[in-house]
Amino acid sequence: MKRKEAYMDDLRPIVYLVGIGMGGEDQLTGRAMDCLEAAQVVMGADRMLDSVSAYTDKKRVFSAYKPSEMVQWLGSFRWDEAALVLSGDTGFYSGARGLLDKLSSVEVEVLPGISSIQYFCAKLRRSWEDVRAVSLHGRDCDLVGEVRRNAAVFALVGGSDGVGRALGRL
Numbered sequence: 001m002k003r004k005e006a007y008m009d010d011l012r013p014i015v016y017l018v019g020i021g022m023g024g025e026d027q028l029t030g031r032a033m034d035c036l037e038a039a040q041v042v043m044g045a046d047r048m049l050d051s052v053s054a055y056t057d058k059k060r061v062f063s064a065y066k067p068s069e070m071v072q073w074l075g076s077f078r079w080d081e082a083a084l085v086l087s088g089d090t091g092f093y094s095g096a097r098g099l100l101d102k103l104s105s106v107e108v109e110v111l112p113g114i115s116s117i118q119y120f121c122a123k124l125r126r127s128w129e130d131v132r133a134v135s136l137h138g139r140d141c142d143l144v145g146e147v148r149r150n151a152a153v154f155a156l157v158g159g160s161d162g163v164g165r166a167l168g169r170l
Helices: 004-010 030-037 046-051 065-072 097-101 116-123 143-147 160-167
Strands: 014-019 041-044 060-063 081-086 107-111 132-135 153-156
Touching: 004 081, 004 160, 014 030, 030 081, 030 107, 041 046, 046 060, 046 081, 065 097, 065 143, 097 107, 116 153, 132 143, 143 153, 143 160
Parallel strands: 014 081, 014 107, 041 060, 041 081, 132 153
Antiparallel strands: none
16 A cells, blocks of 8 residues: 555646536536536636536636637646536537647546537437537538438537528528
8 A cells, every 4th residue: 555645646637628518507417516516726618617607616717718728827826626618528529629639748537518419319309329410610511411411410500690500501
């Protein structure tokens, strides 16, 4: 058994990449809530931080969208546990992908959230295993072609006019 002091020397800071679903507290997983509670610092875009405000009281909070700004901020002081909140699911068109390389000097745990495709298919009482998922959020996508080739298409949109633009394409 290691001495307590030796064990403490082996510890590295950890960043939790927390998927927050579509933003309601009822969409946070239990693990996400535990990590948000434990974190001394919480960061993310304003909309995501607003969604987890119940977990940020008396903590350092940094509003940022760019991974480089978050990494620079984390390097400016000591911390043990940090939470970086991301919309939706960390594996479904998420900023988590780009963050993993930038956070290579610390331990990272990725916590998936409830993705919008899971949520909406559940509301429709439909399986999503044969639904084609595409993103129109900052990406090029032939939406008309996708609809022609697939029986069911889920299009992730962004911005206040995202749905209107998608419907205009169709």
